[in-house]
Amino acid sequence: MEKTLQGLAEAFAGESQANRKYTAYAAQAEKEGYKQAAKLFRAAAEAETIHALTHLKNMGKIKSTKENLADAIAGETHEYQIMYPEFIEHAQAENQAAALRGFKFAAGAEEVHANLYKKALANIDNEVTTDLYLCTICGHIHEGTAPDVCPICMAKAQAFKIVD
Ligand SMILES: [Fe+2]
């Protein structure tokens, strides 16, 4: 079972990455005018999601929503408190401006995500309905209404889209 679990974890990570990569490749193919290649990338991207979700389920990682919220809080907290600060330091030392900006945006957004998850868990037995706006530039999530300026990446209100 141990080796199977290792395989499931590795396959989940690989398939998840393949999904995002093929989604980006599909957009690039569209940009270059290759409609059929774009379609193939989109089909494969969706197939990789099916594989990823099967592996995740077989790892026993999809639990109750309360447990899933706790897991999400832990993941986001690790990212903004430990992972990204280290990556930011490296990008600064190596003068990698684009990577640095991406890491900073993500770190800022992850902190907000962690707090939103905490709030959701605290209110889970008495859920409050609010609108959620996503910044399409940095991934910040804003509750209520779209802000005039994104507090993390300074994008204008038009960069926000409401989430279903
Ligand atoms: Fe996040």
Ligand SMILES: [Fe+2]
């Ligand atoms: Fe933003």
